[in-house]
Amino acid sequence: xxxxxxxxxxxxxxxxxxxxxxxxxxxxxxxxxxxxxxxxxxxxxxxxxxxxxxxxxxxxxxxxxxxxxxxxxxxxxxxxxxxxxxxxxxxxxxxxxxxx
Numbered sequence: 423x424x425x426x427x428x429x430x431x432x433x434x435x436x437x438x439x440x441x442x443x444x445x446x447x448x449x450x451x452x453x454x455x456x457x458x459x460x461x462x463x464x465x466x467x468x469x470x471x472x473x474x475x476x477x478x479x480x481x482x483x484x485x486x487x488x489x490x491x492x493x494x495x496x497x498x499x500x501x502x503x504x505x506x507x508x509x510x511x512x513x514x515x516x517x518x519x520x521x522x
Contacts, residue, residue, distance in 0.1 A: 437520070457483070
């Protein structure tokens with residue numbers, strides 16, 4: 423599987439984007455459940471989100487976040503640059519950055 427991602431930029435990027443979006447979405451769903459009543463049983467100090475960059479958006483239950491869109495675009499661009507610049511021998515860096 424890493425060979426497919428190393429050779430085909432779009433396959434790796436598509437899976438990465440899908441996982442990035444699903445992480446934000448599931449965090450948002452769980453934060454909504456927490457605010458609707460779980461916080462009466464379990465108390466988190468501070469924000470439900472542990473990443474400081476997204477805490478404000480998750481705490482306000484913002485479905486479409488400009489910060490999230492910016493992070494998605496920036497990370498996708500950086501992944502493309504690494505994939506494009508890395509020769510086939512060094513493509514392991516790209517696969518590593520995908521999280522494989």
